[in-house]
Amino acid sequence: MQKILIVDDDRTLRAAITRYLEDRGFVVNSAASGLAGFNSFSQEVPDLIVSDIVMPDMDGFELCTKIRNTDAGQLLPFIFLSARSELEDRIQGHTLGADDYLVKPFHPRELIAKIEAQLARADRIRFQIELALQNAHPRLGREKSPLPLTPAEEKVFWEVIQGYTNKKIGTHLFISPRTVQTHLSSILSKLELENRSQLIRYAFENGYTPLQNT
Structure with missing residues (x-):
């Protein structure tokens, strides 16, 4: 959290x-x-x-x-x-x-919107830094193992590790933000993680990058 x-x-x-x-x-x-x-x-x-x-x-x-x-x-x-x-x-x-x-x-909703936007931005910055480090030092990345996720969860996984908000992910995948959060909660539970930041680090440390999502 x-x-x-x-x-x-x-x-x-x-x-x-x-x-x-x-x-x-x-x-x-x-x-x-x-x-x-x-x-x-x-x-x-x-x-x-x-x-x-x-x-x-x-x-x-x-x-x-x-x-x-x-x-x-x-x-x-x-x-x-x-x-x-x-x-x-x-x-x-x-x-x-x-x-x-x-x-x-x-209005509290505006504060929440600003907080979520800044957290998402921080995740994107962190991901880009870690991706740059991985590109500079390829051995830092490990060979990918299969994700223990459903196809729908895997689609959400690839979106989340790029730092997108639930609203933007929902737009990309044509699902509601609530459904995105349901999938994200399941992903975190299956991978034994607590939050988005840990998920991004997990992706980096285990060799998952958007460039490999082909």
Whole structure:
């Protein structure tokens, strides 16, 4: 399951976002300040961070800068969620390395859409990096073994390892996103994996690349 770190000094909002994300299958950690958020990141690197800007101890801008200066945080998806709506604030957020910026008040569905888009983008980047490494060092890839999947699941498998969202996979395969998720859950169970990121790594380590899907 993918892990999200929420950093915001508003306890009520933190709790509401946490419940909303957990109901949708995410594992959520939270912190009440930038400093606490950085400490949480240092102890366990999440898959994505959502952060307020105005907070005690360390603001969101400094938090983003410190995270981007670490090896683990250079490509980590980072979304600002702030009441500061001025153009200069949004520009500064992106300049410091944020991947997206959502202004409060917001609709939870928009936050989910931004989170899913950034996670999918991170998966695509990770896959391309691993594919480049495999092409540079062919011996890193192992000979493929047959996938223990149904034909429908295998089609979803090839789409997922390219970093596509459930909605886009559904469009490609002419099935609903809910059906895609059903197949994905079955794939993860059969391969004894927990999430999309692990599935992409499994594909890389076992010699599965889209170029071989012929």
